[in-house]
Amino acid sequence: xxxxxxxxxxxxxxxxxxxxxxxxxxxxxxxxxxxxxxxxxxxxxxxxxxxxxxxxxxxxxxxxxxxxxxxxxxxxxxxxxxxxxxxxxxxxxxxxxxxxxxxxxxxxxxxxxxxxxxxxxxxxxxxxxxxxxxxxxxxxxxxxxxxxxxxxxxxxxxxxxxxxxxxxxxxxxxxxxxxxxxxxxxxxxxxxxxxxxxxxxxxxxxxxxxxxxxxxxxxxxxxxxxxxxxxxxxxxxxxxxxxxxxxxxxxxxxxxxxxxxxxxxxxxxxxxxxxxxxxxxxxxxxxxxxxxxxxxxxxxxxxxxxxxxxxxxxxxxxxxxxxxxxxxxxxxxxxxx
Amino acid sequence: xxxxxxxxxxxxxxxxxxxxxxxxxxxxxxxxxxxxxxxxxxxxxxxxxxxxxxxxxxxxxxxxxxxxxxxxxxxxxxxxxxxxxxxxxxxxxxxxxxxxxxxxxxxxxxxxxxxxxxxxxxxxxxxxxxxxxxxxxxxxxxxxxxxxxxxxxxxxxxxxxxxxxxxx
Numbered sequence: 367x368x369x370x371x372x373x374x375x376x377x378x379x380x381x382x383x384x385x386x387x388x389x390x391x392x393x394x395x396x397x398x399x400x401x402x403x404x405x406x407x408x409x410x411x412x413x414x415x416x417x418x419x420x421x422x423x424x425x426x427x428x429x430x431x432x433x434x435x436x437x438x439x440x441x442x443x444x445x446x447x448x449x450x451x452x453x454x455x456x457x458x459x460x461x462x463x464x465x466x467x468x469x470x471x472x473x474x475x476x477x478x479x480x481x482x483x484x485x486x487x488x489x490x491x492x493x494x495x496x497x498x499x500x501x502x503x504x505x506x507x508x509x510x511x512x513x514x515x516x517x518x519x520x521x522x523x524x525x526x527x528x529x530x531x532x533x534x535x536x537x538x539x540x541x542x543x544x545x546x547x548x549x550x551x552x553x554x555x556x557x558x559x560x561x562x563x564x565x566x567x568x569x570x571x572x573x574x575x576x577x578x579x580x581x582x583x584x585x586x587x588x589x590x591x592x593x594x595x596x597x598x599x600x601x602x603x604x605x606x607x608x609x610x611x612x613x614x615x616x617x618x619x620x621x622x623x624x625x626x627x628x629x630x631x632x633x634x635x636x637x638x639x640x641x642x643x644x645x646x647x648x649x650x651x652x653x654x655x656x657x658x659x660x661x662x663x664x665x666x667x668x669x670x671x672x673x674x675x676x677x678x679x680x681x682x683x684x685x686x687x688x689x690x691x692x693x694x695x696x697x698x699x700x701x702x703x
Numbered sequence: 704x705x706x707x708x709x710x711x712x713x714x715x716x717x718x719x720x721x722x723x724x725x726x727x728x729x730x731x732x733x734x735x736x737x738x739x740x741x742x743x744x745x746x747x748x749x750x751x752x753x754x755x756x757x758x759x760x761x762x763x764x765x766x767x768x769x770x771x772x773x774x775x776x777x778x779x780x781x782x783x784x785x786x787x788x789x790x791x792x793x794x795x796x797x798x799x800x801x802x803x804x805x806x807x808x809x810x811x812x813x814x815x816x817x818x819x820x821x822x823x824x825x826x827x828x829x830x831x832x833x834x835x836x837x838x839x840x841x842x843x844x845x846x847x848x849x850x851x852x853x854x855x856x857x858x859x860x861x862x863x864x865x866x867x868x869x870x871x
Contacts, residue, residue: 367732368732369709369711369730369732370709370731370732371709371710371712371731372714372731372777374780394775394778397773397774397775397778398755398770398773401734401772401773401774401775402754402755402773404732405753405754412709414731414775416777416778418778441767441828445830464843465758465842465843465844466768466821466824466825466828466840466842466843467755467758467761467768467769467770467821467824467843468755468769468770468773468843470767470768470769470824471769471770471773471774601838601839601842602842602843697839698833698835698836698838698839698840699835700835
């Protein structure tokens with residue numbers, strides 16, 4: 367690991383000004399991703415700004431939902447009784463990810479800011495536009511089992527690895543950030559971005575901004591939801607394809623459908639127009655097939671991940687069936703209904 | 704403003720490790736794992752992958768299990784750390800250590816300190832109520848000898864004993 371200076375931030379202001387004032391500064395919370403990247407020299411901050419002393423560890427009930435501090439651990443969030451009751455999709459998605467030890471250390475803000483697990487991003491001996499802008503992409507034409515089938519570019523085919531973020535995308539969460547120019551909210555769907563020709567930027571944070579909280583608002587499905595994740599082993603592996611589904615069903619018909627896919631793109635993948643096709647229809651194989659076809663209309667394989675297109679169709683179909691039936695996937699039960 | 708080269712200064716921290724207070728000066732790039740093993744010679748905690756993938760380095764920080772390889776020591780200033788050395792001694796084994804022995808829950812033993820610290824954390828978290836949940840919630844600890852069946856037996860045994868004790 368490269369040597370660095372260390373600052374324990376005493377306030378959000380101090381953290382923001384340290385980050386804004388030094389392009390080689392990085393922020394550390396749980397450390398589960400950043401320390402790993404520093405060991406590979408993928409990240410080599412000149413200054414590490416430790417935000418663990420900040421008052422961002424609370425889950426507050428608001429009039430419309432919950433405000434989750436950026437330093438709330440993944441475990442505390444997944445087992446929070448109110449979140450489990452009102453946003454069970456989020457709790458389930460978190461428990462599908464990582465391991466208990468990692469969830470005990472990893473934070474809410476850190477989860478949304480984690481980097482891709484693309485093998486080439488992690489290997490400084492290869493070319494990677496995300497790690498070193500302009501150097502090229504050795505993933506394209508390389509080993510592509512885990513790579514994107516939607517929204518990729520000539521510069522980058524990496525995927526976002528989070529499970530939690532897939533649920534937050536389906537739930538229309540809001541990201542609260544604070545920076546040199548003050549505070550602002552970012553709709554979750556606008557937080558992560560597609561790679562385009564600037565894959566070094568994972569999200570729409572501006573220089574010096576930090577995530578302070580995530581807000582969950584409004585009504586979410588208590589029964590008609592599921593987080594279905596398929597991967598190369600049954601536990602403790604990143605998704606090849608996952609789906610977070612939140613359905614509102616009234617009088618036997620879908621009145622709202624929110625479906626986000628994980629493991630397929632540079633960000634959790636949602637298509638609001640495609641979701642509109644499900645509204646007003648009874649949950650059925652025909653409705654689901656048409657929706658899956660639309661959602662995956664632009665899907666393109668890279669060779670090693672061509673199977674993901676078929677896998678994604680099947681994940682969408684099964685996840686919609688689970689959600690419609692009110693039988694969400696239980697993460698410790700490995701059989702898929 | 705470009706950064707000046709790092710100053711290489713150490714940071715004073717205080718940790719309570721296995722009940723004993725330590726005032727330490729640590730370089731900020733020292734992982735909690737390296738501090739325990741290299742500086743304090745508490746070599747029970749093992750370095751497997753050093754990347755948070757195997758769980759051999761699991762310790763309890765303020766009673767909560769984490770991967771010590773992915774935590775910088777400096778981030779844990781003020782914390783109480785329990786390692787395998789602090790759970791029990793050969794004369795007075797922790798019930799989980801005894802259960803691992805009784806159920807033959809190891810072969811080479813390299814992952815065992817991490818498995819046991821993880822299992823102790825699992826029990827105190829209170830979220831495992833079935834064999835399937837034990838297996839899922841122990842999935843952060845790999846065992847290349849493949850002693851998983853007996854590890855799950857050991858953890859199940861302790862959970863059942865605890866439930867019996869609670870019922871009495």
